[in-house]
Amino acid sequence: MQHSTLSLEDFQPEAVSEETCIKILLQLKWPEGFRCCRCSHHLASMIRTRRLPLYQCLRCGYQASLTQGTLFEGSRTPLQKWFAAIYFFSRSNRGTSAAELSRLIKVTYKTAWLILHKIRHAISEADHKKLLSGIIRVNAAVHGKPDQSSIIRHHREQPLFVASAEDTLGCNPAPYFKMKLIPDHYLNEKTSLPTAIYDFRTNHIDSHVEHIQIVTRKYDSHRFKNLLTSVAQAGRWLTATYHGIGRKYLQFYLDEYCFRMNCSDNIYVIFKHLTSMCVSNKPITYRKLIYSNEDLSLAIQW
Numbered sequence: 001m002q003h004s005t006l007s008l009e010d011f012q013p014e015a016v017s018e019e020t021c022i023k024i025l026l027q028l029k030w031p032e033g034f035r036c037c038r039c040s041h042h043l044a045s046m047i048r049t050r051r052l053p054l055y056q057c058l059r060c061g062y063q064a065s066l067t068q069g070t071l072f073e074g075s076r077t078p079l080q081k082w083f084a085a086i087y088f089f090s091r092s093n094r095g096t097s098a099a100e101l102s103r104l105i106k107v108t109y110k111t112a113w114l115i116l117h118k119i120r121h122a123i124s125e126a127d128h129k130k131l132l133s134g135i136i137r138v139n140a141a142v143h144g145k146p147d148q149s150s151i152i153r154h155h156r157e158q159p160l161f162v163a164s165a166e167d168t169l170g171c172n173p174a175p176y177f178k179m180k181l182i183p184d185h186y187l188n189e190k191t192s193l194p195t196a197i198y199d200f201r202t203n204h205i206d207s208h209v210e211h212i213q214i215v216t217r218k219y220d221s222h223r224f225k226n227l228l229t230s231v232a233q234a235g236r237w238l239t240a241t242y243h244g245i246g247r248k249y250l251q252f253y254l255d256e257y258c259f260r261m262n263c264s265d266n267i268y269v270i271f272k273h274l275t276s277m278c279v280s281n282k283p284i285t286y287r288k289l290i291y292s293n294e295d296l297s298l299a300i301q302w
């Protein structure tokens with residue numbers, strides 16, 4: 001089974017058909033042509049009795065749906081609306097609210113909210129897999145500082161680590177940023193315990209890195225002002241675009257902010273990058289998003 005090359009550069013969210021989106025997804029999922037996930041055979045027959053085609057392996061008979069193992073798995077929303085949502089998410093450099101997306105792609109607020117959260121979850125998962133390398137700078141910071149600061153932690157204050165990585169090989173001149181909330185069990189009021197930075201390093205920084213500078217004290221004269229400024233800017237962006245976010249979903253929004261900082265300005269580059277993230281990541285379920293009492297992002301971040 002072969003397919004011709006389709007270009008995301010030509011994507012028009014208002015004009016694209018469901019059939020074209022099926023072809024785009026097919027190309028992203030199996031760029032070298034069909035490959036059975038059970039026996040690796042390369043030939044399949046297509047069954048078109050459902051909304052989206054099924055592919056049946058001609059050797060072992062395994063049936064794979066087009067959306068299986070992707071962000072779109074289990075969704076009743078047409079692929080055309082999914083791709084349009086990813087396009088509009090990529091187009092905006094300031095973020096997209098669920099109300100805005102529901103108007104743009106003509107779905108309910110609830111569907112738009114869920115689509116956006118699934119996209120953010122794919123971004124968070126991709127970021128979690130990325131280990132920082134090169135020249136690393138890390139600073140402890142606090143999101144959501146109240147006007148009057150005290151040594152007791154205010155309920156809005158969320159301590160985090162902000163980090164940047166500069167490529168020493170010169171392949172990518174712009175630094176890569178991460179902001180990760182520090183779970184409560186690593187904190188003594190606003191101060192992070194030494195195990196917090198140890199675990200942050202283990203989970204987010206390449207173990208072979210040699211150039212690393214870490215600042216954990218608030219008034220350290222060597223603190224990285226550009227990193228602290230980016231945390232303040234993220235806070236203003238969250239307030240302006242989403243009118244403030246509670247702890248439960250905060251990490252996803254911080255990851256979205258860093259994703260936008262780390263991306264190029266070219267909408268099609270972002271669109272391509274984000275689309276491939278969505279194709280290679282399974283979605284978080286609606287039930288888990290809504291009913292879980294846990295801090296959702298911590299499950300994948302620490």
Ligand SMILES: [Zn+2]
Binds near residue numbers: 039059060061
């Ligand atoms: Zn097979």
